[in-house]
Amino acid sequence: MDLQKGIEQGLSDLALLDMLTAPDLPVRKHRLKRRDSDLDPLLLAAAAAYGPHVTRNHYAHDFFPAVGDPRAEGAYDWTRFQGEVKQGRRRYKYVSRQAPRSERLKREGKENDAVREATDPLRCADNLPLPRPQTAHSPAEIPPSTTPAGLKGSPPTTASAANAATSPVPPALEVKCMARTRVPTPHGPVFLHLYHNNRDNKEHLAIVVDSAQLRNDIPHLAPPIRSRTLDAKWSDTETETDRITRGAYVGRLSPSSQIPSAPSEQPTITLDTIPSPLVRIHSECFTGETIGSMRCDCGEQLDEAIRQISQPISTLTGSIPGRGAVVYLRQEGRGIGLLEKIRAYNLQDLGHDTVAANLLLGHKADERAYDVAAAILRDLGLGVEAGEGVRLLTNNPDKVHALQEEGIRIVERVPMVPRSWQRRQHVHMDAVANVKVGAEEEHAGLTMIGGGEVHGEDLDRYLRTKVLKMGHMLSLTDLDS
Numbered sequence: 001m002d003l004q005k006g007i008e009q010g011l012s013d014l015a016l017l018d019m020l021t022a023p024d025l026p027v028r029k030h031r032l033k034r035r036d037s038d039l040d041p042l043l044l045a046a047a048a049a050y051g052p053h054v055t056r057n058h059y060a061h062d063f064f065p066a067v068g069d070p071r072a073e074g075a076y077d078w079t080r081f082q083g084e085v086k087q088g089r090r091r092y093k094y095v096s097r098q099a100p101r102s103e104r105l106k107r108e109g110k111e112n113d114a115v116r117e118a119t120d121p122l123r124c125a126d127n128l129p130l131p132r133p134q135t136a137h138s139p140a141e142i143p144p145s146t147t148p149a150g151l152k153g154s155p156p157t158t159a160s161a162a163n164a165a166t167s168p169v170p171p172a173l174e175v176k177c178m179a180r181t182r183v184p185t186p187h188g189p190v191f192l193h194l195y196h197n198n199r200d201n202k203e204h205l206a207i208v209v210d211s212a213q214l215r216n217d218i219p220h221l222a223p224p225i226r227s228r229t230l231d232a233k234w235s236d237t238e239t240e241t242d243r244i245t246r247g248a249y250v251g252r253l254s255p256s257s258q259i260p261s262a263p264s265e266q267p268t269i270t271l272d273t274i275p276s277p278l279v280r281i282h283s284e285c286f287t288g289e290t291i292g293s294m295r296c297d298c299g300e301q302l303d304e305a306i307r308q309i310s311q312p313i314s315t316l317t318g319s320i321p322g323r324g325a326v327v328y329l330r331q332e333g334r335g336i337g338l339l340e341k342i343r344a345y346n347l348q349d350l351g352h353d354t355v356a357a358n359l360l361l362g363h364k365a366d367e368r369a370y371d372v373a374a375a376i377l378r379d380l381g382l383g384v385e386a387g388e389g390v391r392l393l394t395n396n397p398d399k400v401h402a403l404q405e406e407g408i409r410i411v412e413r414v415p416m417v418p419r420s421w422q423r424r425q426h427v428h429m430d431a432v433a434n435v436k437v438g439a440e441e442e443h444a445g446l447t448m449i450g451g452g453e454v455h456g457e458d459l460d461r462y463l464r465t466k467v468l469k470m471g472h473m474l475s476l477t478d479l480d481s
């Protein structure tokens with residue numbers, strides 16, 4: 001069937017479009033050229049989204065005819081948009097808004113990428129993974145014996161002065177809270193904050209515990225823990241709905257309560273009457289937190305941190321809800337990533353310890369940084385110089401020093417004792433005192449995997465919707481009874 005016949009027979013637009021773009025279009029029969037472009041804009045968009053370091057050839061291109069008048073849009077060589085008439089049809093060429101790279105570089109007087117990247121902060125390849133630190137390890141430095149075949153210690157290198165001189169200075173670190181929402185947890189409600197930053201491509205998180213913000217029936221003795229960047233006004237055109245949707249609201253959001261927050265430079269008040277907020281800086285651990293790996297206590301620590309921060313705080317006049325935050329950094333495997341951590345686990349099965357396994361793979365024992373964490377804390381008004389300081393939940397001295405170096409005021413380090421150790425301590429003390437241990441005492445808290453149950457009205461509502469609107473096979477009579 002050709003196009004004319006199709007039109008005569010009253011085919012719908014969609015059917016015609018389908019016919020014209022079908023992969024097996026019999027071109028010769030109806031003499032219609034396929035309308036697919038030679039360039040695939042989707043592919044180009046995907047490449048552009050990947051980052052400037054990869055997409056030097058296509059980055060910032062905008063192709064016509066796709067938008068308005070190319071002259072008005074400042075297209076490069078817009079005259080090509082006029083197209084040419086071939087076989088009675090005008091054919092348009094895709095015209096880029098951007099001149100060819102070679103031409104632009106010539107015009108800008110820049111001869112190579114190094115110069116360009118050093119002078120143009122938007123073009124510097126900050127999203128490239130950092131070069132893996134090369135550390136020399138003599139076999140004697142690596143404790144257990146068996147070095148598996150094929151694994152080599154990395155050769156020592158020293159950064160040349162020339163490299164240091166030409167390497168671009170990264171822009172000042174900035175974080176921005178993109179969205180916040182209330183999440184009910186077994187330990188009480190928390191506010192999950194998602195952050196973007198200009199240092200890496202990761203979505204770091206802050207789990208803020210401050211349930212007083214949800215209540216009007218108690219005196220608010222402490223300043224609310226809120227993100228400055230979230231509460232800020234993002235644009236003149238931003239509506240109240242926009243603000244509320246990204247979490248810039250106060251109180252408990254509900255169909256009957258939608259109060260956008262006001263952008264403010266909240267003064268951080270020092271209160272002598274209540275202890276400083278408890279804070280944990282936690283690094284991602286898929287194995288420990290998601291599949292309940294008992295190779296580490298990361299899952300338990302995350303749970304225990306939220307539990308401890310959520311505990312009510314005693315004051316001279318009674319108690320107030322717990323307050324503080326867990327900053328959750330996406331630096332899996334102490335910064336080496338999950339792939340390398342899995343490889344490290346196999347080396348650990350061969351007899352190496354967690355540090356040696358990292359070193360054998362050519363990593364440092366710990367490749368983490370805490371600058372983003374400090375920036376997030378500052379954004380939340382925690383640990384800032386003029387404020388109340390923080391009590392840091394950690395056993396890791398490097399973490400304490402790193403945060404202090406970033407300017408975070410730590411007034412106390414609160415140890416994280418593994419639950420199994422606490423239990424053993426209790427068993428020992430009870431055995432000495434000849435007291436029988438109850439089953440409930442064996443569970444100091446709820447672990448993420450294999451622990452207690454999740455329940456509550458939010459979960460019920462969620463499940464009911466899945467049954468009624470998404471056809472999930474659950475009996476609502478179980479829920480209603």
Ligand SMILES: Nc1nc2c(ncn2[C@@H]2O[C@H](COP(=O)(O)OP(=O)(O)OP(=O)(O)O)[C@@H](O)[C@H]2O)c(=O)[nH]1
Pocket residue numbers: 281282283284285286295296298301331332333334335336341344345354358393394395396399416
């Ligand atoms: N490379 C490597 N990383 C591990 C291993 N076990 C756990 N991790 C990672 O270690 C990190 C745990 O860090 P944190 O929870 O901040 O704890 P920490 O630095 O030990 O210090 P604390 O604050 O005292 O808990 C996570 O990123 C885990 O993925 C391991 O055997 N090898």
